[in-house]
Amino acid sequence: xxxxxxxxxxxxxxxxxxxxxxxxxxxxxxxxxxxxxxxxxxxxxxxxxxxxxxxxxxxxxxxxxxxxxxxxxxxxxxxxxxxxxxxxxxxxxxxxxxxxxxxxxxxxxxxxxxxxxxxxxxxxxxxxxxxxxxxxxxxxxxxxxxxxxxxxxxxxxxxxxxxxxxxxxxxxxxxxxxxxxxxxxxxxxxxxxxxxxxxxxxxxxxxxxxxxxxxxxxxxxxxxxxxxxxxxxxxxxxxxxxxxxxxxxxxxxxxxxxxxxxxxxxxxxxxxxxxxxxxxxxxxxxxxxxxxxxxxxxxxxxxxxxxxxxxxxxxxxxxxxxxxxxxxxxxxxxxxxxxxxxxxxxxxxxxxxxxxxxxxxxxxxxxxxxxxxxxxxxxxxxxxxxxxxxxxxxxxxxxxxxxxxxxxxx
Numbered sequence: 001x002x003x004x005x006x007x008x009x010x011x012x013x014x015x016x017x018x019x020x021x022x023x024x025x026x027x028x029x030x031x032x033x034x035x036x037x038x039x040x041x042x043x044x045x046x047x048x049x050x051x052x053x054x055x056x057x058x059x060x061x062x063x064x065x066x067x068x069x070x071x072x073x074x075x076x077x078x079x080x081x082x083x084x085x086x087x088x089x090x091x092x093x094x095x096x097x098x099x100x101x102x103x104x105x106x107x108x109x110x111x112x113x114x115x116x117x118x119x120x121x122x123x124x125x126x127x128x129x130x131x132x133x134x135x136x137x138x139x140x141x142x143x144x145x146x147x148x149x150x151x152x153x154x155x156x157x158x159x160x161x162x163x164x165x166x167x168x169x170x171x172x173x174x175x176x177x178x179x180x181x182x183x184x185x186x187x188x189x190x191x192x193x194x195x196x197x198x199x200x201x202x203x204x205x206x207x208x209x210x211x212x213x214x215x216x217x218x219x220x221x222x223x224x225x226x227x228x229x230x231x232x233x234x235x236x237x238x239x240x241x242x243x244x245x246x247x248x249x250x251x252x253x254x255x256x257x258x259x260x261x262x263x264x265x266x267x268x269x270x271x272x273x274x275x276x277x278x279x280x281x282x283x284x285x286x287x288x289x290x291x292x293x294x295x296x297x298x299x300x301x302x303x304x305x306x307x308x309x310x311x312x313x314x315x316x317x318x319x320x321x322x323x324x325x326x327x328x329x330x331x332x333x334x335x336x337x338x339x340x341x342x343x344x345x346x347x348x349x350x351x352x353x354x355x356x357x358x359x360x361x362x363x364x365x366x367x368x369x370x371x372x373x374x375x376x377x378x379x380x381x382x383x384x385x386x387x388x389x390x391x392x393x394x395x396x397x398x399x400x401x402x403x404x405x406x407x408x409x410x
Contacts (some may be wrong), residue, residue: 010038017042017078019065019087019095020235032253033093038085039100040078041111063116063129066202073098073146075117075126082112084128086146098146103128103138104154106232106299107202108261132198132230134164154200160187162195167207173402177206177238188216188247189254191223196230199241203234203263210407211243214275217252217287224253224289231258233266238400239294241390242271245381248287249278259294260336264298267399268336268371271388274309275381276318277330284328294334305366307334307373324377327360329384331376333391336366337399348394356387357403 007022007030017038022030034279040115067089071393073348074087082105087095103114119121119142120127124292126140135154142148156164163185167178182197217225233239236371241258248254256372274290277283294307311318318324335345342365349372353361359378366373374391378384393404 008065008067008074008095010042017076017080017085018075019074021093021095022057023093027359029046030165035086036095038076038078038099040083041080042071053085063118065121066117068119069121073142073200075119075142076111077113077117078115080111082107082114084117084126084132084140086142086148088146091352098149101140101148101150103130103140104152104202105130105135106261106273108132108198108200108230108232109261110389120122123312124199132196133408134199148394152200161227162197162287165212171208173401173404174206174400177208179208179210179407181210181212182217182243182341183212188218188249189225189227189380190218191253193225195227195229196223197227198230198232199239200232200239200267201239201364204236205234206238210241214244215246216397217246217248219249219251220253220288221251222254223389226255226257229256229258231260231268233260233268235263235265237263238267240269240271240392242269245273245275245385246290247275247277248290250281250283250286253288253289254287255289255291256347257295259297260294260296262296262304262336264370265338266335266336267338268296269395270294270334271332271392273329273331273381273385273388274311278360286316287311287313288347295332296336304336304368304370305373307332322348325360327377329377329381330380331374331384331388333374333376333388334366334371335373335395335399339394342366342369342372345395348398349374349391352387352391352394356383358383359387361387 003026007024009020017040018035020035021033066198067074076085085100086098086401088098116129118127124142126142128134128138134156137155139151139153140148163183165181167180170179171177276285290311292309296304320325346363349363362375364373374382376387381406396404
């Protein structure tokens, strides 16, 4: 980025971000003058796009350092903490830090992904692009002195084969809660698929995220399919993630990690059901691998709890004692809440088995009294999905004050 014999670049592999100021000679040679801290964080050697702990990092690249057309102000992204820094540019090329503001996207894990910038002088709007969504583009207002004000607008980028329907409002008891349906454009996941779903709920927001139908996993003899789900939930926000069941076909392999970062004042409901396969095709537990991991932490990075379900029929019958215990369908429901107390919610959920005699259910309080967890075993699938809906209904009534709606998807 040049300006009257000066060039400015950003050192992206530093945890503490800096702008490097060079002077440019008549022959094009560069001489380093100074390094100016941006006041924000870089990603270091960690590569957030791929998750590699140490790798060349090119995601903070084109457009990460820009000048205004009048060469009065310079802006730079800080990918490590999802912030933007503004500098005043002197006649001598020296930079003076004016402001540092977060973009509004929560940092999920070791690094954020604020990447590129564009500035509109007519509206004094700074556009900030992030590698990961759901709010890929966030907006800031810039005053004449370079002071930054983060705005509430966020814009989502969708990539095939995933598609997000326009939010709709289906719950008359909570009219402000948006229902969002995630759709696969294909018939299901095939070997080599790498799906990534990211959801960030700002403080006070409320959303129910689900799928349009069951997730089918096709045979994967030479590879595997994966679906990584990252959920960030701010203070006072509500997020329900209750997708339809997973149906693993013969020879399929699925790795499905779900990472949740939840504020202590957030409410989070997570549901999952695994079917044995295509029972009508005599495919019961003939998949190669089903591996589901749930990891939940708070905004400080402290782990709250983890839950892993890993089934490999070739190493042992999933229906054996100590695994599914003779049952075919397994469901789980995890709830993070502060009020009412988790111990009270546990009491309500222990009434579920009496209403679902075909299902074996276990209920426990999560560590540090942060919520409750439910495990369901049974057959047929309708019994387990019905029990899960009933448990969700009891949780919703206790925590949100309204019953679970009937989404009528099938």
